[in-house]
Amino acid sequence: MPETKETVSPAEAEVERWERETLAPTIKKNPETKKRFESVSLEEVNRLYTPANISDQDFAKDISFPGEFPYTRGIHPTGYRGKLWTMRQFAGFSTPEETNARFKYLLEQGQNGLSVAYDLPTLMGYDADSPLSEGEVGKCGVAVSSLSDMEVLFDGIPLDQVTVSQTINAPASVLLAMYLVVAEKQGADWQKISGTLQNDILKEYIAQKEWIYPIRPAMKLVIDTFEFCNQHVPRYNPVSVSGYHIREAGATAVQELAFTLRDGLEYVDWGVRAGLDPDRFVPRISFFFNAHNDFFEEVAKYRAARRIWAREMRKRFGSTNERTLKLRFHTQTAGVSLTVQQPLNNIVRVAIQALAGVLGGTQSLHTDAYDEALALPTDRAALIALRTQQIIAEETGVANTVDPLGGSYFVESLTKKLEDGALDYFRKIDSMGGMVEAIEKGFPQREIQDSAYQYQKAVERGDQVIVGVNKYEMDEESQIPTLVIDESVRDHQVKRLDQTRARRDAGSVGNALEKLKQAARNAENTMPATIEAVRAYATLGEICSALRDVYGVYEEPSF
Template sequence: MTTREMTSHLEEALSRWEEQTLRPTLARLPERAAEFTTTSLRPIKRLYTPLDVQHLDFERDIGFPGEYPFTRGIHPTMYRGKLWTMRQFAGFGTAFDTNKRFKYLLEQGQTGLSVAFDLPTLMGLDSDHPLAEGEVGKCGVAVSSLEDMEVLFDGIPLEDVTTSMTINAPAAVIFAMYLVVAEKQGADWKKISGTIQNDILKEYIAQKEWIYPPAPSMRLIVDTIAFCTREVPRWHPISISGYHIREAGATALQELAFTLRDGIEYVEWCVRAGLDVDAFAPRLSFFFNCHNDFFEEIAKFRAARKVWARVMRERFGARDPRSWMCRFHTQTAGCSLTAQQPYNNVVRTTIQALAAVLGGTQSLHTNALDEALALPTEFTAMLALRTQQIIAHESGVVNTVDPLAGSYFVEALTNEMEQGCYEYFEKIDAMGGMIAAIERGFPQKEIQEAAYRYQQAVDRREKIIVGVNEYVLEKEPIEVPILYIDESVAEIQKERLRRLRAQRDNTRVRRTLEALKEAARGTENTMPYILECVRAYATLGEICDALKEVFGEYQEPPF
């Protein structure tokens, strides 16, 4: 039979089924809703058949793991060779507090560190800045100088762990602090590995913790990427992040498309700065969210690899297969968790983590059940880690590569995601790229619209959230103990900073800051100058302020 004959045969069979079997059933028992949609409000059909995937070619579109277009995974053996890295995001209070939590997590079998910084640090402000009041050590650990960084990694050999740091606007400075701690431990920069998030575009789009305007921010990012390719070759100098875009309310497709388009923007800037695409592309990494809608999320991850491979090979002409690979970290969706009946969150997180694993993630953070209330306690952090360990060792899903490939539904959805991405790319390209799109508020408005539509669906009970708009309890049956950060953290930090400023060589601090400003005004790579400031114990705030003098500050346009 030819393909056309097969198709028409199937179409006939499907019509026959609809007529003879489906219709009488619907007449007797209508479906529960007129339309079924995903969490992102994407309509889903009743049934998927070979007709939905007939335009796909196995080798071209699905293929084999470890080979272009990597739909099935970036490694040929996936989790049979190596499990994903279990990397729980942690940080609170002082560097002393977080150092203790890191050691606890490593003892519990965690395989990589992930640092959460507090808001003043994320904004490039020292703990004693007036705007930092009430915020020190609350959402993460307070790091104002090299001294704090030394405490944070005390007793943790940096050649032996991989460390991910969620830091963006001041990423170059925090990275320099980490490198100097490594240097002082006697660790070889060529051997240390980890990731800095360093993704400013998604800050403008969603997370909104920016300092400088787009152009100088992009220059700092290009500087760190160029520096890493030469000096710290095993480091991932950027983690292009969809997580926050999704948390801000984007659909799965928007998360995917905006993140990958951000990736394109970074590659363009690096190439324009004279870097060879194959020299840095293998070190790019991504970070996605994993929400509740199981198959939509899995399709998103599979599409991410496929789209990125095509972009890198066709748009940028990368020749090294490692440049084509979309390697990514996943975090389960914080925004999906509820303050009501918080123990239900363990179940949500399990479903999400399973989708991330079936989607082929390289590393994973599972949220703790108290995420909608506060930072995790030691117990809830352990339970979140155990969730991953149970999936890895008890569920059996790791035994074969990409087990959902070939599902008519999953393949059709993967393809829809891929095509949806290209449509968004076209729109953003037509606007003149991602920065131009951000300046006119395009991704921001798309996300706001999606967030509002979703909330309306929840309000109208078209989307049921257990314990929130259905199965509600008048009184919470179990109280969840909360990790509480008090103001003593701020007091300790202020005192440490006062002492540091009194004891360090302030002439050297001034000299290194001046040299940095000079470099920032020119076109030299700023990293070596930032490293010198850090070695002199200039504080995070001082270094960021020096750059502010040269670069100015970003103001969000109103829309």
Template sequence: MFDQEKLKKLQTSKKEWEAGKLKGILEKRPERKEKFKSGSGEKVERLYTPLDIGQADYEKDLGFPGEFPYTRGVQPTMYRGKLWTMRQYAGFSTAEESNKRYQYLLEQGTTGLSVAFDLPTQIGYDSDHPLSEGEIGKVGVAIDSLADMEVLFNEIPLDKVSTSMTINAPASILLAMYIAVAEKQGIPSDKLRGTIQNDILKEYIARGTYIFPTKPSMRLITNIFEYCHEQVPKWNTISISGYHIREAGATAVQEVAFTLADGIAYVQAAIDAGLDVDDFAPRLSFFFNAHNDLLEEVGKFRAARRLWAKIMKERFGAKNPKSLMLRFHTQTGGSTLTAQQPDNNIVRVAIQTLAAVLGGTQSLHTNSRDEALALPTEESVRIALRTQQIVAYESGVAETVDPLAGSYYIESITNKIEKEAMEYITKIDNLGGAARAIDQGYIQKEIQDSAYNYQKEIEKGERIVVGVNKFQIKEPAPSGLLKVDPSVGEAQKQKLAKLKTNRDNEAVRRSLLELKQVAQGDGNLMPPILKAVKTYATLGEICGVLREVFGEYEQSIVL
């Protein structure tokens, strides 16, 4: 990118500047005493110049937007053509209450829905299961059957809205419910647009809402790939998630590395199941975190995009350009929000929003200021959405493609993150791939060590968190928080009991038996799951059959 002779001359000039002007200033006014490092703890140099990216080749390493290696974006015009999808993650209490929140968000200008499910739903238990007690409707909406899903999307035209569902172990069941609701609205499945998270490996690594062992879990995922390629072609069949890996304490490099390693495992599993890479890879999507270090995060997104394009082209031989594109959703960093001085979180989220947009995200959720304390209120959600809208329409950063490209620091950190992430991926390959590395506890241990170091820095005062370990104030107890009424659980159980009384229980029994027979063989599980859903078999009943056949995953202990 730069003439080598000019770089040599620049190196000489830089040394002269350091020995002269810089040295004199440092003697008079020394730099601050704290260490200069990125949000991930990486050393940040005083100055970046062409020397830091001197070997870069513009066409090879950056290229043009919409072309390999996609460093500068997956679309030629990016936000000049279409803004990112403003997708607010929401769901709590009952389907009725969550539907009201979705209607409110659509009225306020959100351009995509994102469904949060309660913990029992996430781990495949109905609301009347003993393990669901006290958790019904708390961290998301309770969905026991197709009847709940019908209410959840009542008067929301599914052919006109894109829906993301944060669901993993029972992803096939919730997708089947969504398809069935659309069918009742008269909408064919080939018109549906949206995403299911469907990323079980990161559950084993960082989040914990798994059900089945690795092998049957991977079967369910590849069954979805195959089914959607034929029946729901506009659906993103997986959202390979670095978000929760980062929330667990990973660095930016680890977030990229472990997420892409999981992606490699899914692609390989699908190929091993007999699928052609270009049949399913165009519908893969990713999900990343946006933290407070604006410039490191921008470099992270650019590095991830370039590295994935190379992996798909060179490792898997993908030919379709869409198979090479790392399309991703971003959520601002939940773990960065503080219970102390919660209004400060508005500023944090604004910085993180900028990072995601400058990094080229396709979809974005902005966290609300009160999420360190409770589920967000309508006012907090509106402020979070307005943050996206102000960045989109008032900041100017969406007017040109990849506006920070060419910055010596941005290009340097992009290169560094790509290189170090690839080194991690090579280590994981040598361990036998992501699933084996997870079973051995390698990935979990790396994240735990990073999380420990980060927390230690905060406690020592080496890392400042405004309002937490510096600039504290006396604050009144928080008020006006959203609380889920304890009666929600009992009401949900009553609805479920009524459903079980009024449905055709013989049809349910036959559908579950058919599902069990397919699970015991090697057929695609999506058709019998869809059939069972349409009989109003519950989530817990369907997962119960699969538990009986597949067993349950047991997490390895990592010390």
């Protein structure tokens, strides 16, 4: 006889008993304050999680041990007991001289990796003297227009000892070339240097929107860097697949997870199609996630990310190499969560977000400074941000044990829920033909815009509380000092550009740019020609403009 009655597990029976005997009388006397409790992603959160919520999970298969498939509990068997995460504060403003001084200051204060923020003209591939750069030089990051600037930026910083992460995307291959030439001039061996290039162009079309070329040639440039690094700079990470900006643009946790990992799979797919061996290049793909306010949702997100990546790499590419299966990631606290109002409160937000990153097993971390909703950080604010990490690492004891939240009914259940949500998105994106096609259709862009709007509505209704903004407001005058970037930065940068142009050999610049165009037209790897152009002191603007001539520019359709 087929069974018609649904079986109730002993755990479920116990929950029902508790609800009836203990919960119901309490709720009758003291009702809960809200009908629906929800996360910052507007997902409903249950009152209580019990073994009944994780009965569909198998310890060995789904949760397992750190350092073992599917890496839910981390990629290192010893967690942070062997090595703490890298404290890598993102910095860059004004001239290369000023940023170089900030880098040296941060290294003296115990920071162990560098991370460069470039200004908008650099991110868009324009020189400081372009009319489009007016008002923007050195404002949101450091201005770099040629190898001359890069030499100043890393002056006195040994690139074979310090790892540097560069946040640069559309013109990433050019900045990588500048970095490699500076390293070479310092006498560093390319075989030995390490570092990370963000170089994640897909999320530019999805969220951050600092693009230059159309999507497909831009993807080709990314694959060129994979291939080049694979051969010549084997310890370098040529891409950091970024959910950070996707989240900042308004995505929910599950959208951040889904779109980022699906972007990662797309890069692997393109690399494989270009003839690269996944077990050689995938271990050098790293990820970059946001750490938002909802503590448990974030911890679960990082755990789910590792599990999904390991399973998908195995399923889609048949990988067995554990370095290919292990997802490594950087975390940055959520800039979007910082408030202009009562700015010192941001120190607390950042500490809690950073703790989520650590409990999620991040490999490196940037903590935002409390003044970043107002301007780029002052020295003092940047120092408190670094100290926040040091307090978490060395005072709280959270790094003493591996994956301390593993086994929590809530966290394991949420990890599974986020995984399932991401896989639903994968199915939709796969059915469109892949991530490039989904982006061309505007799919992730629309999903994120919609979430951003729903969140804003929830804030305006008061359902999502922002302390100091829609609750506990105060009349206050902003009294914290902020960093002001002088308009004279542009003059300073233009002067160095003029000197560089006067000093270099115009003939070799012209030849190098012509060679680069040839390489681009013939679909050859563009990296060798880019390096040659950089060595000849061709400017960033000139190199990007040569590639624009071949590839054209991206125009965003209206979604």
